[in-house]
Amino acid sequence: MLKLYTSPGACAMACDILLEETGVPFERKLVEFDEGYLDSPAFRKLNPNGTVPTLEVEPGLALTEGPAILQWVAFQKPEKSYFPQPVVGGKPNNEYFRAVEWMNFIATELHSRAFGNLWGADYYVADKKSQEGFRNVVTHNLHEKLDIVNKRLEGKTYCMGNNFTAVDAYLFTIVGWAKPMNIDLTPYKNITAFQNRVFERPAVQRAMKANGLI
Numbered sequence: 001m002l003k004l005y006t007s008p009g010a011c012a013m014a015c016d017i018l019l020e021e022t023g024v025p026f027e028r029k030l031v032e033f034d035e036g037y038l039d040s041p042a043f044r045k046l047n048p049n050g051t052v053p054t055l056e057v058e059p060g061l062a063l064t065e066g067p068a069i070l071q072w073v074a075f076q077k078p079e080k081s082y083f084p085q086p087v088v089g090g091k092p093n094n095e096y097f098r099a100v101e102w103m104n105f106i107a108t109e110l111h112s113r114a115f116g117n118l119w120g121a122d123y124y125v126a127d128k129k130s131q132e133g134f135r136n137v138v139t140h141n142l143h144e145k146l147d148i149v150n151k152r153l154e155g156k157t158y159c160m161g162n163n164f165t166a167v168d169a170y171l172f173t174i175v176g177w178a179k180p181m182n183i184d185l186t187p188y189k190n191i192t193a194f195q196n197r198v199f200e201r202p203a204v205q206r207a208m209k210a211n212g213l214i
């Protein structure tokens with residue numbers, strides 16, 4: 001059986017949500033960052049980066065990196081179109097590249113450069129006073145990116161249109177970090193409407209419950 005290594009509230013929640021959506025049976029291994037599990041030799045053998053999400057797709061063979069895992073999970077149920085097909089009629093499918101574009105934007109601009117730097121400010125910047133300046137710059141950048149996302153969601157039910165996809169699972173998870181980071185999302189009406197819409201999905205609530213988040 002598939003085994004998802006995840007941690008409550010982490011970026012891996014996106015994979016948890018999508019696995020719940022697909023209905024593919026999987027085992028969930030919840031780990032806490034401070035328990036040392038991710039540094040254990042056994043886990044590092046699976047994922048040398050020592051991060052979640054990690055998806056063991058067969059004994060001893062693991063996939064790492066959220067966007068890759070999300071696409072792998074989506075293609076378990078191609079009929080549900082959780083991710084567009086890369087090639088249609090022998091030609092590159094523009095919708096696929098639009099979805100990849102979203103995934104890359106979320107991974108780099110929102111997940112890593114914005115929220116990742118906010119979470120890690122104490123780690124990246126040693127001096128307390130400089131940390132404040134760093135946080136201000138990162139927060140300013142985050143708001144610019146949220147504005148872009150808000151505009152891209154205008155008139156849409158989900159990121160790719162009417163169909164819920166892996167992109168939505170990822171975006172929902174990452175913008176969900178606004179609350180613990182005290183980032184006010186109320187000016188971003190399309191983002192908050194999107195959050196409410198995604199939260200209504202039973203699979204999302206199952207995943208959040210299993211992680212003790214609701």
Ligand SMILES: N[C@@H](CCC(=O)N[C@@H](CS)C(=O)NCC(=O)O)C(=O)O
Nearest residue numbers: 010011033050051052053065066067
């Ligand atoms: N580039 C990786 C980043 C994964 C990552 O940084 N995960 C965090 C949780 S959101 C983690 O496992 N951190 C481990 C730790 O802080 O010890 C991906 O997209 O999957």
